[in-house]
Amino acid sequence: MVSTIHWTEGHTSRSARWHSESGVPLPRRTVVADDRTTAKDAYRQACEGTALLWQGDYHNARQLLQAMRRRIPRTPSTPTVSPSGSFHLHRRDSGHRARVLGKLLVLLDDDYTLALHRAPDVRRACLEAYGPPKEPREPTAVSLRELLGVIGAHQWRSKGIDVPALGTRIHPHYGVFAPTRGEYVDLVSQTPLPPAPRRHPAATTAFDLGTGTGVLAAVLAHRGIGRVVATDISPRALACARDNIHRLALTERIDVSGPTLFPEGRADLVVCNPPWLPARPVGPLEQGVYDPDSTMLHTFLTGLPTHVRPGGEGWLVLSDLAEHLGLRTRRQLLDAIRSAHLRVTDRIDTKPRHPRSQDTTDPLHMARSAETVSLWRLTPAP
Ligand SMILES: C[S@@+](CC[C@H](N)C(=O)[O-])C[C@H]1O[C@@H](n2cnc3c(N)ncnc32)[C@H](O)[C@@H]1O
Structure with a gap:
C-alpha cells in the first residue's frame, strides 16, 4: 500500500510518497522546518507526533538531529532492575528515541537527489538500499x-x-548482518572439521544456514570444503551473499539459495549462527539480531538430524548474552538440544573483543562484559 504525506508550504498544499524501511507508519501531521527551527521546538513537536520536513541546510539538519537526541532523557540504570528488566527498558528507550528522531524528515527527488543546501549526492546509496525508484515517479519523504x-x-x-x-574484505549490504565481530568467524575458521571432511574436504558438502553476508560460507570454502549451500530468509541477505561470493570468485563452490532455512538434502557439516537474542525484531532490519521466540534456533535444532549425513556434525554458533539478560536459561538451551535428539560432542568458547563489551556506560554493560560466544558441536544422538 502506498502512503502519502501531506503538508502546506505558504498557501500551497503539497504531498509526497512516504517510505520507512522499519515500517514506521505515516506521520499524523507534517510541518515545514528550516534553519530557524530551534531544537527545543523541534523536539517538542516530534514528541507530540508531528513530523518536521526539513528544507534548510543539510548540515544544520544533522546538527538539529544531534541536539534533539541530547534532549531525550535516558532511563537511569538502577541495580534493583533485573537483567531482563534492563533489557526491556533499553529496548523501550531505543524505540522512543527512534520514534522521536524519526520525525525529522527530508524529501528525496524522484531520482533520489537530496535537494538541500550542502547536501551530499545520496543517489547511489539510496539506489543500493531502496532499489530503483518506484513508479509512478514522485518525490519520497x-x-x-x-x-x-x-x-x-x-x-x-x-x-x-x-x-x-579470509585474508580479505566482506562487503555488507544495507540491512544485512555485518561480521564486525570477528570472534565468532574465528570459531568457525579454527574449530577442527569433523572426521570425514577432515580426510576429504574437497568431497565434502556444508550448509551455512542464515548466511547474511555469506561470510561463514566463504570461510568454509576457504577451509577447502568442496561445496557449500548458503541460505537465508532475507532477500537482502541473499543478494549480499551472492555479491560477496562473486567478488571472492567462489561461485563455483558456493550456491546461495532461498528464502529458506534448510536447503534440500543432507550435508557433512551444517553451520548456523542464528540471531542471539530471543526477542521480536522491529522491522526487517533487526532480523539478524533478534530471533522471535528462538524460532530459528529451534528450527535449526529440530531439522538438524534429517539434514546431516552419517558421521557429520552441526555447528551452532551462539552467545550466552541472552542468558546474562535473563531471556533464556542454559537449561532451556540444553533441553532444546536434547529434545531435538542431538548430543553435544564439544563446545569451544571465546570472549568478545568488540569495543562495546568494554563500554561501562552501555546500559547492558553487566551482561555484555560477562558474555561468552560458543561453537556447539552437535551430532544426532545414537
Ligand atoms: C546473526 S545473523 C548471521 C549472519 C551470518 N551467518 C554471519 O555469521 O555473519 C542471522 C541471519 O539469519 C537470518 N535469519 C533469521 N531468521 C531466519 C530464518 N527463519 N530462516 C533463515 N534465515 C534466517 C537473518 O536474515 C540473518 O542473516
Missing part, C-alpha cells in the same frame, strides 16, 4: 535518521570489513 543509516551502509559496502580469517 524519508526520515533523516534512516537516510544517514543508508549513507553509512553505502560507505561500509564500498569499503568492506576486513575478515582476517
Whole structure:
C-alpha cells in the first residue's frame, strides 16, 4: 500500500510518497522546518507526533538531529532492575528515541537527489538500499535518521570489513548482518572439521544456514570444503551473499539459495549462527539480531538430524548474552538440544573483543562484559 504525506508550504498544499524501511507508519501531521527551527521546538513537536520536513541546510539538519537526541532523557540504570528488566527498558528507550528522531524528515527527488543546501549526492546509496525508484515517479519523504543509516551502509559496502580469517574484505549490504565481530568467524575458521571432511574436504558438502553476508560460507570454502549451500530468509541477505561470493570468485563452490532455512538434502557439516537474542525484531532490519521466540534456533535444532549425513556434525554458533539478560536459561538451551535428539560432542568458547563489551556506560554493560560466544558441536544422538 502506498502512503502519502501531506503538508502546506505558504498557501500551497503539497504531498509526497512516504517510505520507512522499519515500517514506521505515516506521520499524523507534517510541518515545514528550516534553519530557524530551534531544537527545543523541534523536539517538542516530534514528541507530540508531528513530523518536521526539513528544507534548510543539510548540515544544520544533522546538527538539529544531534541536539534533539541530547534532549531525550535516558532511563537511569538502577541495580534493583533485573537483567531482563534492563533489557526491556533499553529496548523501550531505543524505540522512543527512534520514534522521536524519526520525525525529522527530508524529501528525496524522484531520482533520489537530496535537494538541500550542502547536501551530499545520496543517489547511489539510496539506489543500493531502496532499489530503483518506484513508479509512478514522485518525490519520497524519508526520515533523516534512516537516510544517514543508508549513507553509512553505502560507505561500509564500498569499503568492506576486513575478515582476517579470509585474508580479505566482506562487503555488507544495507540491512544485512555485518561480521564486525570477528570472534565468532574465528570459531568457525579454527574449530577442527569433523572426521570425514577432515580426510576429504574437497568431497565434502556444508550448509551455512542464515548466511547474511555469506561470510561463514566463504570461510568454509576457504577451509577447502568442496561445496557449500548458503541460505537465508532475507532477500537482502541473499543478494549480499551472492555479491560477496562473486567478488571472492567462489561461485563455483558456493550456491546461495532461498528464502529458506534448510536447503534440500543432507550435508557433512551444517553451520548456523542464528540471531542471539530471543526477542521480536522491529522491522526487517533487526532480523539478524533478534530471533522471535528462538524460532530459528529451534528450527535449526529440530531439522538438524534429517539434514546431516552419517558421521557429520552441526555447528551452532551462539552467545550466552541472552542468558546474562535473563531471556533464556542454559537449561532451556540444553533441553532444546536434547529434545531435538542431538548430543553435544564439544563446545569451544571465546570472549568478545568488540569495543562495546568494554563500554561501562552501555546500559547492558553487566551482561555484555560477562558474555561468552560458543561453537556447539552437535551430532544426532545414537
Ligand atoms: C546473526 S545473523 C548471521 C549472519 C551470518 N551467518 C554471519 O555469521 O555473519 C542471522 C541471519 O539469519 C537470518 N535469519 C533469521 N531468521 C531466519 C530464518 N527463519 N530462516 C533463515 N534465515 C534466517 C537473518 O536474515 C540473518 O542473516
